[in-house]
Amino acid sequence: MAKTQSVRASLDKQPHEVASMFDGVARRYDLTNTVISAGQDRYWRWMTRRAITPRPGEQILDLAAGTGVSTVELGKSGAWCVAADFSQGMLAAGQFRDVPMVAGDAMALPFADNSFDAVTISFGLRNVADIDLAMREMLRVTKPGGRLVICEFSTPVIPVLKTVYMEYLMKALPRVARTVSSNPDAYVYLAESIRAWPNQRQLGRRVADAGWAGVKWRNLTGGVVALHRGYKLGS
Numbered sequence: 001m002a003k004t005q006s007v008r009a010s011l012d013k014q015p016h017e018v019a020s021m022f023d024g025v026a027r028r029y030d031l032t033n034t035v036i037s038a039g040q041d042r043y044w045r046w047m048t049r050r051a052i053t054p055r056p057g058e059q060i061l062d063l064a065a066g067t068g069v070s071t072v073e074l075g076k077s078g079a080w081c082v083a084a085d086f087s088q089g090m091l092a093a094g095q096f097r098d099v100p101m102v103a104g105d106a107m108a109l110p111f112a113d114n115s116f117d118a119v120t121i122s123f124g125l126r127n128v129a130d131i132d133l134a135m136r137e138m139l140r141v142t143k144p145g146g147r148l149v150i151c152e153f154s155t156p157v158i159p160v161l162k163t164v165y166m167e168y169l170m171k172a173l174p175r176v177a178r179t180v181s182s183n184p185d186a187y188v189y190l191a192e193s194i195r196a197w198p199n200q201r202q203l204g205r206r207v208a209d210a211g212w213a214g215v216k217w218r219n220l221t222g223g224v225v226a227l228h229r230g231y232k233l234g235s
């Protein structure tokens with residue numbers, strides 16, 4: 001049996017720690033996600049695809065794509081979708097998927113200016129050391145008129161849901177992760193990083209400050225997850 005790794009990142013999100021932590025969860029990442037989200041991950045991915053509205057013939061960058069599970073969902077549209085991530089372990093765990101994969105850092109993307117019709121990042125931005133730099137990089141590689149969709153954990157907007165959810169995050173989730181994940185410590189980081197993450201309005205402001213136009217967001221599952229959208233000015 002493979003040795004369990006216990007690397008976990010701290011909230012300053014040093015890139016080498018984040019990449020090693022994801023290398024450690026890669027083997028059972030997809031399964032753990034579905035278990036800890038009680039299957040909601042599939043709904044969130046479907047809604048993300050709808051928000052991007054990819055069209056056949058378009059080129060879409062799925063950044064921080066990990067095992068490519070989010071990229072496969074996007075590819076159902078008929079658009080050409082590429083997965084990029086800096087965890088070699090996550091990319092390797094998704095090698096069985098029929099999606100092009102590129103190793104790359106969100107803060108220094110290995111793509112030319114104005115390359116993509118849309119750029120998206122699901123559950124990845126929260127793990128990036130400098131999110132403002134990453135959002136400017138996403139803008140750089142997007143064509144004028146192209147779209148951005150960020151799918152990320154957020155702040156529940158219903159008080160009772162918020163209380164239950166915070167209890168789940170801090171108490172139950174680490175216990176569940178111990179039974180399913182190949183790196184349970186990473187799920188303590190998950191809970192802490194969600195708690196420290198900007199709320200919907202704060203993130204929206206930062207997306208706009210990075211240069212994206214028409215920034216809007218919508219809540220999924222009562223704000224457990226939010227989808228932020230924007231577009232690059234020009235045509």
Ligand SMILES: C[S@@+](CC[C@H](N)C(=O)[O-])C[C@H]1O[C@@H](n2cnc3c(N)ncnc32)[C@H](O)[C@@H]1O
Nearest residue numbers: 022064065066070085086087105106122124127
């Ligand atoms: C929670 S996983 C999300 C994977 C996938 N998008 C999904 O929806 O399941 C977060 C991913 O972000 C990647 N990541 C974090 N920081 C990154 C960075 N600076 N550049 C590229 N990938 C990064 C990690 O390696 C990890 O695979």
